[in-house]
Amino acid sequence: MSALLAAALLLAPAAAPAGAxxxxxxxxxxxxxxxxxxxxxxxxxxxxxxxxxxxxxxVGLELGRVLTWSEATRQEGVAILRRLAEEAPARFDVAEALAEVLSWSAETRPEAVRILREVVARAPDRRSAWLLLAEILSWGPATREEAADVYRRLIRRDPDDARARAGLARLLSWEGDFGQSLDAYREALARDPAEAEARVGLAEVLGWTGRPRAALAALDELGDEQADSPRARRARAELLEALGRPAAALHAYETLLAIDPSDAGARRAAERLRWLLAPHLGLTLSGSTESGDPDTSRLRFAEAPLSLRWHPGGSDSELTLLAGRGFFANRRGSTRRTEVGVAWRSPIGRRLRVDGRLLHLDHDATGGRDWSGRIGLRVWPGDRVALDAFARREPELSSRMTAAGEVIGGIGYGPVFLREAGGGAAFRFGRRWDAVVRFARGTIAGANVRDNGRRTAYAGLGVSFRLAGGRWRLGYSYFAMSHDRDLGGFPPADLQGDGLGARGAGGYFSPLSFRNQMLRADVSWAAPGRWRVELAAAAGRQRVRDVAAPAGAGDTSSEVRLAYRRRIGRRLELLLSGERLDVAAAFDRTRVTLALDWALLRPQPPRSRGSR
Known part of the structure; x- marks a missing residue:
C-alpha cells in the first residue's frame, strides 16, 4: 500500500462505511x-x-469524473468514462457524466449533445438527461429556443420541477427579459425553497438589475455547501464589488481561485481589486481660470496636490492623508494657501456609509489659520433608493469673491467660508432611469465680509443606454440658488451699509435668485483595466435676479468636459481632464487637470472571512 493511500485511510472520515x-x-x-x-x-x-x-x-465512474476536474488529468478521466460507456451501455449515468465533460469544450460539445439525444431516445422519462441536454443547448444562441422547449416540456410534465423552472429563468435572463426571469426564479423557489440554482440565479438577475443588496440577501439563504459552489461565490464577489466592498470582494474571488485556479475572469477581478486596495500616492496638478468681472479674474493652481490613500488592515474602509499648496491670483494681487488634513470613507454593513474630510488651512497673506471640513452619511433603505445627509464648512471660491486671505487697502478679506447642511435622495427606476434631488441651507461669512444666508436646490432626471460601443446618459437638470442679500460686487464698497443698493460688501457671487435648467449628454468608452474616455456636454438657460441685472434677466449657459484615464504598467494610472463652463449671466471657468495615481505596495489578501 502506498504512503499516499495510507494517509488517505487515516484521514478519511470515521463515519464513512468501511470496506473489506x-x-x-x-x-x-x-x-x-x-x-x-x-x-x-x-x-x-x-x-x-x-x-x-x-x-x-x-468506482470507475467516480474516478473518471474526479479526474476530469483538473486539466492535467482530464484526458485520462474522459478515456475512463468512454470505456465505461462502451462496457456498460445501460448505465445512463455514465453517458451523462461523459456528455457533461465533453460539453465543456466547444469542439466536443456536439458529441455531448448527440450522446444525450441517444439517452433520452432510449429513456424518455430520464429527467437528469433532459435537464443536462437543455443546459448544454442553452449555451448556443442558435439552440436556445430548443432548450426553452425542453424546459417547458419538463414543467408541463411536473409543474413542481424547480430545476427546470430555474433553467428556463436563466434562459430568459440571457435573452434580456429580466422581469419574466425574476418571476420564473421566484416561482421555482416557491415550489422548492432549497433549489440552489434558482436562488443563485435570482441573485444574479437582481444584481444585473441594480439591486445588489437584495441579491446578497438571496445568497444568504443558501446552505453552507451550496454557498461554497463556484457560481455562488462568483455572484457574491461581483455583488460585493458593486457595493463598494473591495476587501470582501477580493476575499470571495481568492476563495473562488482556490477552488479553480484556471478561472481567468476571477483572476482578472482579483488583480483589479488588489490594485485598488494597495496604498496609493496621488499627485494632482490643476490650473483654472475663472472670470466674471475683469478685476476679479482668478487663477488657481495645484490646490491640495498630494494624497496618500490606503485601506487600513486590508478593510473596506478608506483613509487618505492630504497635503498641498494652493496659488490664487487676480488683477489686484495674489495669495497662497497651505492645506493639510485627512479624509475617510467607511461602509457600515450593507446599507450605511460614512465619509468625511478635515483640513487645516494656512493663509500666507494674512497669516490666518483656519479649518474646513465635511461629514456625510448615505443610507440605502432599499436598492432603488439612497438617502443622503451632510454638513460642511468649506472655503467658497468663485470669480466674484474677495481673494482668500488677501489684504486690499489695509483690510484683510476672507477667506469666505460656506457653512451649510443639507440632504437629498437618489432613485433608480428599472435598469435605465435615474433621478436625484438635493437641497441645502447655509450661511456665507468671513473676516470683513457681510454674513449672507444661502439656499440651494437641485433636481435631475436621466436615462442610460448603450450605443456605438459606449455607455450613454441623457438627462435634464434644474438648479436653484437664492441669497438673503445681493452682495455680488467687488471691490467691497459697502462694508457698513445694507449691501442691497451698492456693488460691494462681499465680492462672492450672491444673486437674490438664480435659476438654471440644462439638457445633458454623457458618454464613455472603456477597455476595463486599461483606459477610459469620458465626454460630457450640457446646454441650457438661466434666469438671474440681482443688483446688476433686471429681474428675470436670462441668458444661455453651456458646459463641456473631456477626460481620459489610462493605466500605465501595473501600478500607475494617469488622468487628464479639461472643463469649460460658461454661465453668461454669472461667470465662466476653464479648468485643466493632470492627476497621477501610483500604487505603492501590493496588498495581502484579506484575512477576514467576512465576505459572507
Missing part, C-alpha cells in the same frame, strides 16, 4: 475528493479501489 479489511471504501474516497486539500488522497483511494475491483462501474 484493509481496503478503502468508495464513500471515504468520494468525501476526500470534495475538499481540494485532500483531493489527491481521495484520488489515490479511488485508483486503489479500481485496481482491486476492475469491473466495478461505480
Amino acid at each position: 479489511a484493509g481496503e478503502p471504501s468508495l464513500e471515504r474516497a468520494r468525501r476526500l475528493t470534495w475538499d481540494r486539500e485532500t483531493r489527491e488522497l481521495g484520488i489515490a483511494m479511488l485508483r486503489e479501489l479500481a485496481r482491486l475491483r476492475p469491473g466495478d462501474v461505480d
Whole structure:
C-alpha cells in the first residue's frame, strides 16, 4: 500500500462505511475528493479501489469524473468514462457524466449533445438527461429556443420541477427579459425553497438589475455547501464589488481561485481589486481660470496636490492623508494657501456609509489659520433608493469673491467660508432611469465680509443606454440658488451699509435668485483595466435676479468636459481632464487637470472571512 493511500485511510472520515479489511471504501474516497486539500488522497483511494475491483462501474465512474476536474488529468478521466460507456451501455449515468465533460469544450460539445439525444431516445422519462441536454443547448444562441422547449416540456410534465423552472429563468435572463426571469426564479423557489440554482440565479438577475443588496440577501439563504459552489461565490464577489466592498470582494474571488485556479475572469477581478486596495500616492496638478468681472479674474493652481490613500488592515474602509499648496491670483494681487488634513470613507454593513474630510488651512497673506471640513452619511433603505445627509464648512471660491486671505487697502478679506447642511435622495427606476434631488441651507461669512444666508436646490432626471460601443446618459437638470442679500460686487464698497443698493460688501457671487435648467449628454468608452474616455456636454438657460441685472434677466449657459484615464504598467494610472463652463449671466471657468495615481505596495489578501 502506498504512503499516499495510507494517509488517505487515516484521514478519511470515521463515519464513512468501511470496506473489506484493509481496503478503502468508495464513500471515504468520494468525501476526500470534495475538499481540494485532500483531493489527491481521495484520488489515490479511488485508483486503489479500481485496481482491486476492475469491473466495478461505480468506482470507475467516480474516478473518471474526479479526474476530469483538473486539466492535467482530464484526458485520462474522459478515456475512463468512454470505456465505461462502451462496457456498460445501460448505465445512463455514465453517458451523462461523459456528455457533461465533453460539453465543456466547444469542439466536443456536439458529441455531448448527440450522446444525450441517444439517452433520452432510449429513456424518455430520464429527467437528469433532459435537464443536462437543455443546459448544454442553452449555451448556443442558435439552440436556445430548443432548450426553452425542453424546459417547458419538463414543467408541463411536473409543474413542481424547480430545476427546470430555474433553467428556463436563466434562459430568459440571457435573452434580456429580466422581469419574466425574476418571476420564473421566484416561482421555482416557491415550489422548492432549497433549489440552489434558482436562488443563485435570482441573485444574479437582481444584481444585473441594480439591486445588489437584495441579491446578497438571496445568497444568504443558501446552505453552507451550496454557498461554497463556484457560481455562488462568483455572484457574491461581483455583488460585493458593486457595493463598494473591495476587501470582501477580493476575499470571495481568492476563495473562488482556490477552488479553480484556471478561472481567468476571477483572476482578472482579483488583480483589479488588489490594485485598488494597495496604498496609493496621488499627485494632482490643476490650473483654472475663472472670470466674471475683469478685476476679479482668478487663477488657481495645484490646490491640495498630494494624497496618500490606503485601506487600513486590508478593510473596506478608506483613509487618505492630504497635503498641498494652493496659488490664487487676480488683477489686484495674489495669495497662497497651505492645506493639510485627512479624509475617510467607511461602509457600515450593507446599507450605511460614512465619509468625511478635515483640513487645516494656512493663509500666507494674512497669516490666518483656519479649518474646513465635511461629514456625510448615505443610507440605502432599499436598492432603488439612497438617502443622503451632510454638513460642511468649506472655503467658497468663485470669480466674484474677495481673494482668500488677501489684504486690499489695509483690510484683510476672507477667506469666505460656506457653512451649510443639507440632504437629498437618489432613485433608480428599472435598469435605465435615474433621478436625484438635493437641497441645502447655509450661511456665507468671513473676516470683513457681510454674513449672507444661502439656499440651494437641485433636481435631475436621466436615462442610460448603450450605443456605438459606449455607455450613454441623457438627462435634464434644474438648479436653484437664492441669497438673503445681493452682495455680488467687488471691490467691497459697502462694508457698513445694507449691501442691497451698492456693488460691494462681499465680492462672492450672491444673486437674490438664480435659476438654471440644462439638457445633458454623457458618454464613455472603456477597455476595463486599461483606459477610459469620458465626454460630457450640457446646454441650457438661466434666469438671474440681482443688483446688476433686471429681474428675470436670462441668458444661455453651456458646459463641456473631456477626460481620459489610462493605466500605465501595473501600478500607475494617469488622468487628464479639461472643463469649460460658461454661465453668461454669472461667470465662466476653464479648468485643466493632470492627476497621477501610483500604487505603492501590493496588498495581502484579506484575512477576514467576512465576505459572507
